[in-house]
Amino acid sequence: MQVVSISSLKGGVGKTSVTLGLASAALNQGISTLVVDLDPHADATTGLGVEPGTSRPIGELLRNPRKGSIDEAATRSSWALRQERRQPRTPARLDVAQGSALTGYFDRPDLRVRDLRRLSRVLSTSRQYELVLIDCPPSLSGLTRMAWFASHGVTLVAEPSLFSVAGTERSMRALELFRRDFDTPLSTVGVVANRYRETSPEHAFRLAELRTMFGDQLLTPVVPETPNWQQIQGAAHAVNHWPGDAATETAKVFDGLLRTIRASLPTN
Template structure:
């Protein structure tokens, strides 16, 4: 089956920002957990650091076949995804082997399509597939953008935050032209928002002024429960469902799902 002939159910969203420390993995974990309340969800940990895997309680000794095996087609597709403690949420884990993918694929044909071709084998089992990208714009992130329908961009409410997004937007446009004409910005989500901090308000206002409706209405607040949940290897929705962080990610899931439903499905 070619990349233009595939049939799939899942909407695929890459969670990406080449700037580190913006809440990307935190957003991927908690958004996936929130969506799993009513959808079948697969989270793909595509970051060699493996923080999304750790954040959902999967230790290094438990990971087995994961995103490296999926990219390299080294094991049956049925072995890539594993259950998590969240009902309806599966994860394809990451480990240090991913760090060598860029070198291993350098001479490979269609190296940009490896993840797309892997996810074709799983997509009918899920409603959403979220991809936690590494904080860079290398071959792993390129694979995610080629496979994805849309990109969710976490934007930290801090100084210099807007600078990195311009580069990502240019990358998305290049991927659209060269590999994936259906790729779009699914949304920009403001993270680490502190209403007591004037800087958060200024960054939010600048983002909405520049990017308009691409900026989601839901904002993710600074909330200690989110950090505590990660240290316990679970989502904030499992750790403290009544917290402001859990409430925000629930609202984000609803808003993103509504946005995605409003767009036509990717052709082919």
């Protein structure tokens, strides 16, 4: 099982969108996947076509890791049902550990190591996934650190804007401190530049800045600003299933990014 956190210090840069894009690519590539929705907003849960509150949320499992397993609590994404209708012979597994306000309880800066291990413990009982994608909240507080503790790698998300570039550098430093403090082999699986507009000189400038700062860690291809992205998310569809050239192009980008990310993570 490969576990990867999708994080950033800043909100609104596209963590949930990148998580969902990667989940769509995983479905397309036939990889059995669990999305852990750690953000109390539960946007990933909604985006995956699951009504929050229809199964035990991840927050409840974190509070009582011994009561029930993640494999039982996880809910099937409506994307998987749609995928099976498209390709009836290939079983598709894409589940979500539902987000809820309950996780907010752990979003504190003062969690003890015992508490930081809670998500690792919950995931350690799972037997059915090749890939776990953790959608983190927009802070580097308790929940994100809990996610990092449970992960093999972290992918940071940045927008080509001044504040996001600065925030990504701070996140990178926080990751280094985390590795040092807890002596974990957690790897940085790159920075995804999201919402890139080709026609914007400012975006070109900030992308060049990201390249200078992070070198090879800036993952390619970059994710373009996709005109109907909000419509796709609003309809709770996988980008792979959405018609039109723009969605097809973005789906290809996520297919490539998922391959790159998985190739740099250990295989079990």
